[in-house]
Amino acid sequence: xxxxRPELTPVVVQRLxxxxxxxxxxxxxxxxxxxxxxxxxxxxxxxMPAMKVHLEGCAACAEEAQSLLELAAExxxxxxxxxxxxxxxx
Amino acid sequence: MTALSPLPLKAPARATDDQYDxxxxxxxxxxxxxxxxxxxxxxxxxxxxxxxxxxxxxGVGRDRIDEIANQAADEAMVCLLSKLSTFEGRSRFTTWAYxxxxxxxxxxxxxxxxxxxxxxxxxxxxxxxRGSTPEEHVEASDLASAVWDAIDHxxxxxxxxxxxxLLVDEVAIDVLAERLGTNRNALYKTLHDARGRIRTHLxxxxxxxxxxxxxxx
Numbered sequence: 001x002x003x004x005r006p007e008l009t010p011v012v013v014q015r016l017x018x019x020x021x022x023x024x025x026x027x028x029x030x031x032x033x034x035x036x037x038x039x040x041x042x043x044x045x046x047x048m049p050a051m052k053v054h055l056e057g058c059a060a061c062a063e064e065a066q067s068l069l070e071l072a073a074e075x076x077x078x079x080x081x082x083x084x085x086x087x088x089x090x
Numbered sequence: 091m092t093a094l095s096p097l098p099l100k101a102p103a104r105a106t107d108d109q110y111d112x113x114x115x116x117x118x119x120x121x122x123x124x125x126x127x128x129x130x131x132x133x134x135x136x137x138x139x140x141x142x143x144x145x146x147x148x149g150v151g152r153d154r155i156d157e158i159a160n161q162a163a164d165e166a167m168v169c170l171l172s173k174l175s176t177f178e179g180r181s182r183f184t185t186w187a188y189x190x191x192x193x194x195x196x197x198x199x200x201x202x203x204x205x206x207x208x209x210x211x212x213x214x215x216x217x218x219x220r221g222s223t224p225e226e227h228v229e230a231s232d233l234a235s236a237v238w239d240a241i242d243h244x245x246x247x248x249x250x251x252x253x254x255x256l257l258v259d260e261v262a263i264d265v266l267a268e269r270l271g272t273n274r275n276a277l278y279k280t281l282h283d284a285r286g287r288i289r290t291h292l293x294x295x296x297x298x299x300x301x302x303x304x305x306x307x
Binding site: 005006007008010012013015016017018019020021023025026027030033034035037038057058059060063064067068070071072075 | 136137140141144145180181182184185186188189192193196200231233234237238241253257258262263264274275278279281282285286288289292298
């Protein structure tokens with residue numbers, strides 16, 4: 001059964017045209033995310049552009065990385081809200 | 091989604107004890123290993139509970155959250171122990187361990203959320219013929235129309251199906267992977283290739299500058 005195409009909101013358009021280079025797979029994201037999160041928490045100048053791009057382009061990995069950041073932040077006695085933006089490279 | 095309780099469980103004791111040799115304890119024999127397994131399960135349960143809580147819809151009962159979190163922690167434990175040799179010490183062991191529980195819990199919550207919902211696949215959309223629906227182009231933005239044009243005409247049927255399901259209909263990637271008998275990695279690669287084709291098309295039509303990552307004119 002066919003259906004009409006939904007209108008694309010600006011948010012969805014940006015999602016569709018988002019440039020996901022440099023490439024990083026979800027598997028590699030999972031492999032690196034603990035290290036990445038701790039670097040973000042330490043306020044390091046994180047040189048992992050592919051990870052930042054991946055987390056912008058993959059909603060599931062981003063949701064899990066944010067959660068991991070919150071857990072690691074509590075262990076480190078830090079406020080995760082202060083570094084959530086850095087997680088996604090914003 | 092709404093977080094019911096940001097961090098409902100506190101970190102178990104010695105959460106930040108960086109001197110504790112987790113790999114050694116978990117590969118030891120006897121009581122030392124049993125103690126390490128018990129402590130590890132506490133950490134995994136905390137992470138799973140955190141993830142389930144932050145993803146669950148309002149109204150989901152505490153018992154259900156506990157059930158999902160416990161199941162996720164158990165599955166994470168098995169997965170982690172099978173990959174223990176890959177721990178390289180690039181992060182705290184606990185941070186490394188949390189990610190297994192977070193993943194298992196997130197996948198399970200997404201699965202539950204989509205359990206009774208139909209997953210629309212793009213074959214059911216009316217694919218527009220080029221130039222045949224001018225009224226749509228008037229009503230929608232020029233860029234949005236150009237993006238639909240790219241979806242219709244430069245993506246393969248498989249790319250179109252995956253892209254629309256994930257980015258337009260917002261189907262959870264794990265759920266779609268499970269229904270299609272594939273995995274998150276493969277779907278994200280399909281999405282990556284599709285986005286590249288859409289961008290190339292938009293650059294050829296002048297809707298997107300090649301030097302503007304993620305941006306449109």
